[in-house]
Amino acid sequence: xxxxxxxxxxxxxxxxxxxxxxxxxxxxxxxxxxxxxxxxxxxxxxxxxxxxxxxxxxxxxxxxxxxxxxxxxxxxxxxxxxxxxxxxxxxxxxxxxxxxxxxxxxxxxxxxxxxxxxxxxxxxxxxxxxxxxxxxxxxxxxxxxxxxxxxxxxxxxxxxxxxxxxxxxxxxxxxxxxxxxxxxxxxxxxxxxxxxxxxxxxxxxxxxxxxxxxxxxxxxxxxxxxxxxxxxxxxxxxxxxxxxxxxxxxxxxxxxxxxxxxxxxxxxxxxxxxxxxxxxxxxxxxxxxxxxxxxxxxxxxxxxxxxxxxxxxxxxxxxxxxxxxxxxxxxxxxxxxxxxxxxxxxxxxxxxxxxxxxxxxxxxxxxxxxxxxxxx
Ligand SMILES: Cc1ncc(COP(=O)(O)O)c(C=O)c1O
Numbered sequence: 001x002x003x004x005x006x007x008x009x010x011x012x013x014x015x016x017x018x019x020x021x022x023x024x025x026x027x028x029x030x031x032x033x034x035x036x037x038x039x040x041x042x043x044x045x046x047x048x049x050x051x052x053x054x055x056x057x058x059x060x061x062x063x064x065x066x067x068x069x070x071x072x073x074x075x076x077x078x079x080x081x082x083x084x085x086x087x088x089x090x091x092x093x094x095x096x097x098x099x100x101x102x103x104x105x106x107x108x109x110x111x112x113x114x115x116x117x118x119x120x121x122x123x124x125x126x127x128x129x130x131x132x133x134x135x136x137x138x139x140x141x142x143x144x145x146x147x148x149x150x151x152x153x154x155x156x157x158x159x160x161x162x163x164x165x166x167x168x169x170x171x172x173x174x175x176x177x178x179x180x181x182x183x184x185x186x187x188x189x190x191x192x193x194x195x196x197x198x199x200x201x202x203x204x205x206x207x208x209x210x211x212x213x214x215x216x217x218x219x220x221x222x223x224x225x226x227x228x229x230x231x232x233x234x235x236x237x238x239x240x241x242x243x244x245x246x247x248x249x250x251x252x253x254x255x256x257x258x259x260x261x262x263x264x265x266x267x268x269x270x271x272x273x274x275x276x277x278x279x280x281x282x283x284x285x286x287x288x289x290x291x292x293x294x295x296x297x298x299x300x301x302x303x304x305x306x307x308x309x310x311x312x313x314x315x316x317x318x319x320x321x322x323x324x325x326x327x328x329x330x331x332x333x334x335x336x337x338x339x340x341x342x343x344x345x346x347x348x349x350x351x352x353x354x355x356x357x358x359x360x361x362x363x364x365x366x367x368x369x370x371x372x373x374x375x376x
Pocket of ligand 1: 100103171228229237
């Protein structure tokens with residue numbers, strides 16, 4: 001590493017690296033939300049994380065922790081019951097729980113593609129997809145964002161089994177993968193499609209079962225990864241696919257095998273939150289109204305993301321400019337963060353704004369006014 005100088009103590013070396021990051025305006029640090037800030041930052045798009053009734057009725061804790069990994073003492077009836085429920089909800093033959101979306105993506109991508117196989121992933125994929133393919137023994141290549149001709153030109157050179165990995169909604173841009181068009185392309189090359197549904201879980205479809213089910217293409221997708229930390233308002237993830245895929249992951253996915261199973265409370269909350277979401281389509285209707293209001297209230301000259309998802313963004317060039325605008329909005333009481341390079345490419349820095357069903361009309365109008373005035 002270019003910063004490592006011989007003879008420096010390790011902590012001094014780390015400090016040199018961190019100082020470089022500070023110089024680039026990209027230093028990350030932890031903070032808790034200030035009292036009274038308006039939430040335009042969380043992924044809790046539907047406010048389910050704050051619905052008390054979702055956890056209130058979980059009165060009988062069978063135990064505080066599962067006590068082991070699923071393959072040892074940790075496999076309980078409540079895990080299997082939730083997996084059956086999720087398989088039905090997401091219209092799959094089988095479902096396998098993971099402790100997070102991060103480990104679910106790692107879990108599938110690191111062990112399903114074999115040596116000599118080829119993986120293609122969208123260049124704007126989440127870090128856990130990039131890490132997952134790196135951990136696999138297959139050859140892997142990215143393709144231009146949502147660009148199927150670029151993907152096809154690369155697929156012509158594939159070896160072994162082919163995998164195409166996309167997100168139904170991209171976490172920084174709020175746009176969709178062209179799933180309907182990807183199906184015939186994958187069929188043409190006999191490729192296996194893997195879809196990360198993190199930002200569509202709970203949002204799309206009548207009951208919130210995500211984009212693949214909404215488009216009725218679920219049976220053509222090899223594996224779907226649903227996460228519960230965003231619109232479902234809790235934690236954890238599930239891989240939906242065939243029984244063979246489930247059996248394979250139970251045997252080979254290190255992220256599934258070598259970790260303590262989810263506890264009773266976490267498992268119950270997932271089911272309760274989904275049941276709540278099914279009974280309350282009005283939260284999605286309110287969110288849709290809020291997205292429209294936001295988009296209509298930002299002055300047309302301001303460069304914003306082309307997104308109709310709760311993930312919205314105001315584009316700003318450079319880390320410094322993004323931090324300056326975010327600080328200004330934070331001071332006015334709006335909680336949001338700048339997204340700076342290297343998280344996004346240079347010159348695509350932005351303020352990421354997450355809209356929610358619980359943001360009031362007044363809050364959204366105030367935010368848009370503040371942005372409009374900043375640019376006037
Ligand atoms: C597209 C995508 N996949 C996976 C994850 C990881 O999910 P989790 O937060 O459950 O680990 C995220 C989280 O930011 C994401 O945006």
